[in-house]
Amino acid sequence: MVWIGGAPGAGKSTIARDLARRWDLPLHPVDLWTYDHVGRMPPMRSLAEDLAEGPAFAADAFVRISRTRLELVSEDVRGRELGDVPALVEGPQLFPSMANGVAAAVWLVPDAEQTRRAREERLARVEDPEGRARLEGLLARDAVLADLVRREAVEHGRTLIEVSAAPDWVEITAAVEKALGSPPQLEAGGELRRQRQYENKAACRQGRLWQEDIGLASLPPYPFACECGRSGCSAVWSGTPDEYDGRRADGWLTVC
Template sequence: MGAEPGPPVLWLGGPPGAGKTTVARLIARRHGLRWYNADAHTWEHRARAVANGHAQAIRWEELPRAERWTGPLPELLAMSLHHERGAMVADDLRALPACPATIAEGTPVTPEVAGAFGRALWLLPTHAVQEQRLLERGMSPRDGAFRLYRGLLDVIEDQVEAYGGRRLRVDGSQSAEETAAEVEAAFSSSLAEGPVAGTAAERRALLRYGNRALVAQHEQFFARPWAPPAPPDAATAFACECGDTGCTEDVELPVARFPRPPEPLSAPVLADGHNAPAWPVSCPG
């Protein structure tokens, strides 16, 4: 990101089903990075596009929910704001504290925004792997979202090819840990440069940032005027906030029960048997 304000960024792109989120969370926890998840900012970005008068964003909001996914692929791509959201992600990152470094992952991470070399990598699954993973999420090939996600694989692959970006083919033969190790190797020099959170307390604050973004994603969706009522028992997997670099535990918790701010007074989310350090006096935000 050059001389612009904000943290150093490692960019991890790819279509839905590539494994970006799993890999980015592993690396962030292991190295003391901030995890920025573009999905968690979807509704914030869509609201921003509507406020700016983006015609396709407005059209998507106005269509009945059942009709949003029935159009041809070019129309679905336009209403997805795939190209527009990359710049919004970059704006979000520039607003973050300069320390520690951030690993930013998401489908809107495009070569135009991230650049093609050094600090950017795209996970590109085979069509068979992506289809299997989308089916495991409960999606159907008859769904418009399924068609959009398959189309995004081809669009992103073409973009990365055109820009000469670094890519890692995901063929289903490796575990998430093995894929994360390959991504770490690709980012080894950038990871060595840092800066990173140096204490468990600082890492606890970063984990809370990532968890709080998941809560915001849930709340912003159900705040839409067309959204159904929020299920009171809707749960998600939050990262354990112990701050141990070797911890990969998640805590399944109803979103409504996630501890409320302000953060220094908010109880940590912990896996069984894990302990939390004190909240940092000077935290990485």
């Protein structure tokens, strides 16, 4: 694995998608396996219960859960049978103290204003009253997690990138590229095509389970990668899981 970690709202997902497609790397966002992991983990308190105990308690709970999930992430990545090609793993669950043996990793940490903006933009896409109600608690927890990432990055000598309220995404992306180096790539053609479809199907599964869990009448569109198998293809199509299934008339999503 190579990692992009950091606190919520730092642009990790967008940068990881961009790099994975330009570099022909398998993409593995931890959040796309959330519901898969729930069934493989011991019973846990709810997020609302953790937040009710205060931001420090909620942050500690998040770290404990993240350590358990890291083992599951490793199992998931091994199950993809990628050989020498590393998966580009992205998520707030990845902390510098967990990265022993990971040669290439970087952490993005946003300021409080950037985190708030990112969370409010996500809430604006769907009708989620419970998410809106716990916004302030999440933001307080996020601040604790951001400080933890900063401390651990210094302690473990890891690359940390601060993301301001007016980020220069070109500069930030270039810094991430430098930190990750030049990892081996997937072979263009069938293998690259299969991995992109694997990622798209994971996004469909996660989206449908999320919709069922919070009772959404419909899902908002979200991005799916082109499955053409061409090296460096960064074409993206946005839609719902049902639309994705309907678009793959020949078994593959080709949009470039």
